[in-house]
Amino acid sequence: MSTVTIILVDGLVTASSLFLLSVGLSVVFGVLRILNLAHGSLFALGAFAGAILSIDYLKWGRFPQGSFVVLALAAIAVGAVAGPLIERGLLRWIYGRDQVLQLLATYALFLILEGLQQALWGGKSYSPWIPYSLLGQMTLGGILYARYDLLLFGVAAGAGILLWLLLNRSRFGRLVVAATHDPEMSRAMGIDLSRVYMVMFAIGTALAALGGAFWAPTITVLPGFAVDTTVAAFAVVVIGGLGSIGGAALGAVIVGIAEALAVQWAPNLELFVIYVVMTLVLLVRPQGLFARAAVRRI
């Protein structure tokens, strides 16, 4: 029983970061119809911003719990700055173009952002240790867990719920739905499509950055650290189905649990178990588990 608990907790902890990374990728694809290969680099930018700012904040020496707010603000800042910059500077020029061109353009962006990381932080590493220990520990399944891991789960769940409410229960959400359904009619009705696209991309960027920023206190942040996670995030959206919040959540949980199962019962499978799952899903349901045949994709 304790092993099952451990697998569930580990699976959900892993799923938290993966969800934040993949849900941004998924909604950006749903609205902009662009699969952004550079999405993982935005996750990395969030991690760098979170690590550097939280380390600086903690040097102040008072109210260390404020570092959680700093992590969130760092992610929002990355979303607010990098999101519009990339959308206005690159993506808007390739809307509706050939998908191969879009992939190549975002791959070029990935290389630029990776190069930028190397240029800015090439020989450095950042280890913001303190936030991970601030909340103490708790016992689950007979072993200790850092409560921070549960915070990470809370952040992921909270971000997912807020995003769902924004898209399904707000005026902006209705604009996004309209823009996604029929861009030409939306434009004729006076919807500023370029603004909708820019805001959605900024939100997607902020979600990736949020995942990176809250992941930073558990790792050492240095250039190139996010490659594995980014690849796993693509597996998540393939499993769950592109363009769906629920799909990203389901995909993240499946990947997290599969990985935890492998580590507990068959460690040799750990490295490729998620790709086995991905392949099975592609064979049985190529559009992903959560994707529907409906037009709506957000």
Added chain:
Amino acid sequence: MRRVPRTVVAAGVAALVTVSALAATAAGSSAKTETKPLRIGIVSFLTGPAAPPFGVPARNGAKVLIDALNRGKAPKPYNRIGIGGRKIQAIYLDENASPDQNVANYRRLVQDKKVDLVIGYISSEDCLAVGPVADQLRQFTVFFDCGTSQLFAKPLPYVYRTAGDQSTDAIAAARYVLALKGKVKSIAGINQNYAWGQDNWATFSAAMKKLDPGVQIKDALFPNIFAGQYSTEISKLLADRPDVIYSSFWGGDLDSLLQQGLPRGLAKSSTLVFNAADTALPELGKNFPAGVVVGARGPHGVLAPKSNRLNSWIVAAYRARYHAAPVYPVWHIAQAILGVKAAYEHAMAKYHTKTPTQAQWMASLKGSSFQTPSGTISMQLSGGHQAVEGNAYGISAGFDSKTGEVRLTKVKSYPAACVDAPNGTSVEAWIGDGFKGARCP
């Protein structure tokens, strides 16, 4: 006064320019034969995850040493300028690329930059990829840091390694753990999934089983290198509670494992053994836990012989220039540079020449012994191409705010004869034979 025709003036000027140019060339070439610098390509990680713990300290160590050698300011017996009187011209190259790209970069270094020697490579995979190409190009190449035991599985006549391979780290760790704990019921490993991690675990687990046949292996985990997130692996290790956890993690992966594992009590449920933890000590400082078995891939860094003059000198010179504590790659790069310097100057004397050929230079390194900040290094293995090194381990005992360093206690050194397989015997066979001929303190 008669005017000289312009064509004559032009011809005269051209002749003068030509003559003076020829004279300058001749003077230059005669000077060149004596002062032409030795061009050495030095390859290490200058960017990427392996840069902060290994590559940059190694490059910095090379700069400290080469500057001192070029000024003739290094301690005896290395106080002769440069290498054999020729100044060293270092060309630093970033190793942060795939093995294939590193091979291409190596070829450019040799064929375009025309280096006299390549010293380099931290990643085991890069050494395995570059080694055969060095032979193909017939280029003298010294690997200074990579630890794979598979390097000299086939002879590589143009390749040398001036540091011990990973097997000495793993065997010394097994001996240290048993000396420390007396009896060990169970062990587990968490190592990166590539040659370095796999070799390390294979050697450590085999050595433990030979030295303590009753030991049980609970886990052998191999996450991807640079995975960063080890929450599930930590849960497995916490649930299984092995007596000892051995890890060859390094750099950001080591920091991340500690970062995630310590708050969850990993250091309390098991004795943690890290063979390359030395690089994490300056980075983690106060955050480095007490009670962890610390290795430095040999008698380097905090485990270097304190009475060694060269050691004291390089530590002081490095601190003065970089305002930071040097870590073990500084010792490894020093071993390579001092080894080739000693060999070159030995070849000068032996062959009565000011400029030994590459073959004479390599022959002098083969099977030689030379002094280094780590002690005397002997090229005894793999037909004189592979160094034997002793090893050392200690236990972390908290942060010393006066020195700004993590203190180590119960430091124990192992001579090469105790932890290195004899020449001509594979590590696996040596362990299988019960470490036949080992001489341990």
